[in-house]
Amino acid sequence: MANATRMTSRRMATRLVELGMVTEEGAAKGLAAIGEYAPDLDEELVGDDVLDAIDEFGLAVWVHGEDVDDLEEGYRGILREAAALSGGSVVVGDVELVRDADGGEALHFLRNGEPVWWPVEHQPGDCLDQLTIMECIGDLEPGGADPRMFYELPGLDVCEDDVYVLATPEQARALRGEFGLDLEGLDAQKPQYGPPATAPFGTFEWYMQDDARTMSEPAREFLARWTAGMDDALARWRTEFLPQGFPFDFSLASLDALEPLVLDRHPGRDSVIAAGGGPFVEGAVRYIGETLLRVVPSRWGYQDMGLSDAYDRIPMIRSNTPAGFLQTVVPLRRLGALAEHRERGLLAASEGFLRDAVDRHRKAQAARRRPPETEGA
Structure with missing residues (x-):
C-alpha cells in the first residue's frame, strides 16, 4: 500500500461516485456492508482496510494464492466476477477446466459467445495459476471505446492473493494517489482493436x-x-x-x-x-x-x-x-x-x-x- 491522504469509508464512497466507479446506489450498498463489521464509517481506514472496503464496493477481483477446494469452480468465480465489472459488455459462460489424455490442462470458456482458451499449469496442492490469470485477464476487459483496463495489486509472496481492479487510467491513478493502492501497470496502454472478425469462427x-x-x-x-x-x-x-x-x-x-x-x-x-x-x-x-x-x-x-x-x-x-x-x-x-x-x-x-x-x-x-x-x- 502506498502512502495516501486520510481515507474513511464514507469519504471513499463519495470519491468513488465522483470518479464514476460506482453509482450512488452502489455506494450506499457498499457502506451498508462495511457498517455491519465497522459501524464507524468516519474512522480512518488503515492498511488492508482500504482494500477490504474497495471489495465491499464491488470493484475488486480476488485471485486466491493458496489451495482452493475446486480449481474449476475457482476459475469460474474469477471469470464471472471480472466480467461482471464490465457492466454487461463482457459475458462469460461454459467455464470448463479441460484435462486431455496426456495430462495437459487448459481453461475453456465462452466470452460473448466465442470460445477462449487459457493455458494453465497447476502445482501440487490445487493452487490457481496466478501467472496465467495475470497474463490473460485482459481478455475480460471491455472493448470498443471503453478505456477501462485491469490493474493488478499483486501479493507479496507466491501464496498470497492477487487482486485486480477494473478502472480507467485516471481512476487507477486516483486509487493509487488518494487511496494508497499500489496498482501495477499504470503506464500501460490499452490496445486499440478494430471490429470483430465476421468469418466463421476458427476458419x-x-x-x-x-x-x-x-x-x-x-x-x-x-x-x-x-x-x-x-x-x-x-x-x-x-x-x-x-x-x-x-x-x-x-x-x-x-x-x-x-x-x-x-x-x-x-x-x-x-x-x-x-x-x-x-x-x-x-x-x-x-x-x-x-x-x-x-x-x-x-x-x-x-x-x-x-x-x-x-x-x-x-x-x-x-x-x-x-x-x-x-x-x-x-x-x-x-x-x-x-x-x-x-x-x-x-x-x-x-x-x-x-x-x-x-x-x-x-x-x-x-x-x-x-x-x-x-x-x-
Missing part, C-alpha cells in the same frame, strides 16, 4: 481477420503487400537462386534441400540477419513460410508495435489455434539458427512447433466434457 479467414483487428495500420498494409506479392517474388527467387533440379514443391524435404544453399552463403547468424532484406534471404523466408502453410494449419503474421524483440516488424508464421495454444515460427530466425549451429534438418523441424500447437488444441477439444464448438484450424 483461416477468421484467424486472418482476428489478427487484423489487433494490428496497426502500417502492419496491415505491410502484410497485405507481403502476401499479395508472394507468387511473383517466389518465381523470381526460384529463377535467380535455385539450381536446376531443386525440388520446388513446398515439401519438408525441399527445406532440407534449401539448407546447403543457405550454409554455402552464410557463415553464421549475424550474416543471415544482415542479409535479411536481400533477395536470397527474403526469398528463403518466403519459401519456408509458404511451405509451413501447406503442411500445417497456419498463416502469415506481422506486427509493428515499436518493440525491440524477435517478433516485431518481421514476417512470421502463426499456428491456426486460439491464443492459448498459439505457436509462432519466424523463418528469418530459423535461417539464422541454421547458419549458427550448422545442424541439418533444422528448417523442416520448424513444422513441429506449429504441429504441436495444433495437436494440443485438438486434444483439448476432444477432452471437453461438453460438445466442442466449431474451432477448426
Whole structure:
C-alpha cells in the first residue's frame, strides 16, 4: 500500500461516485456492508482496510494464492466476477477446466459467445495459476471505446492473493494517489482493436481477420503487400537462386534441400540477419513460410508495435489455434539458427512447433466434457 491522504469509508464512497466507479446506489450498498463489521464509517481506514472496503464496493477481483477446494469452480468465480465489472459488455459462460489424455490442462470458456482458451499449469496442492490469470485477464476487459483496463495489486509472496481492479487510467491513478493502492501497470496502454472478425469462427479467414483487428495500420498494409506479392517474388527467387533440379514443391524435404544453399552463403547468424532484406534471404523466408502453410494449419503474421524483440516488424508464421495454444515460427530466425549451429534438418523441424500447437488444441477439444464448438484450424 502506498502512502495516501486520510481515507474513511464514507469519504471513499463519495470519491468513488465522483470518479464514476460506482453509482450512488452502489455506494450506499457498499457502506451498508462495511457498517455491519465497522459501524464507524468516519474512522480512518488503515492498511488492508482500504482494500477490504474497495471489495465491499464491488470493484475488486480476488485471485486466491493458496489451495482452493475446486480449481474449476475457482476459475469460474474469477471469470464471472471480472466480467461482471464490465457492466454487461463482457459475458462469460461454459467455464470448463479441460484435462486431455496426456495430462495437459487448459481453461475453456465462452466470452460473448466465442470460445477462449487459457493455458494453465497447476502445482501440487490445487493452487490457481496466478501467472496465467495475470497474463490473460485482459481478455475480460471491455472493448470498443471503453478505456477501462485491469490493474493488478499483486501479493507479496507466491501464496498470497492477487487482486485486480477494473478502472480507467485516471481512476487507477486516483486509487493509487488518494487511496494508497499500489496498482501495477499504470503506464500501460490499452490496445486499440478494430471490429470483430465476421468469418466463421476458427476458419483461416477468421484467424486472418482476428489478427487484423489487433494490428496497426502500417502492419496491415505491410502484410497485405507481403502476401499479395508472394507468387511473383517466389518465381523470381526460384529463377535467380535455385539450381536446376531443386525440388520446388513446398515439401519438408525441399527445406532440407534449401539448407546447403543457405550454409554455402552464410557463415553464421549475424550474416543471415544482415542479409535479411536481400533477395536470397527474403526469398528463403518466403519459401519456408509458404511451405509451413501447406503442411500445417497456419498463416502469415506481422506486427509493428515499436518493440525491440524477435517478433516485431518481421514476417512470421502463426499456428491456426486460439491464443492459448498459439505457436509462432519466424523463418528469418530459423535461417539464422541454421547458419549458427550448422545442424541439418533444422528448417523442416520448424513444422513441429506449429504441429504441436495444433495437436494440443485438438486434444483439448476432444477432452471437453461438453460438445466442442466449431474451432477448426
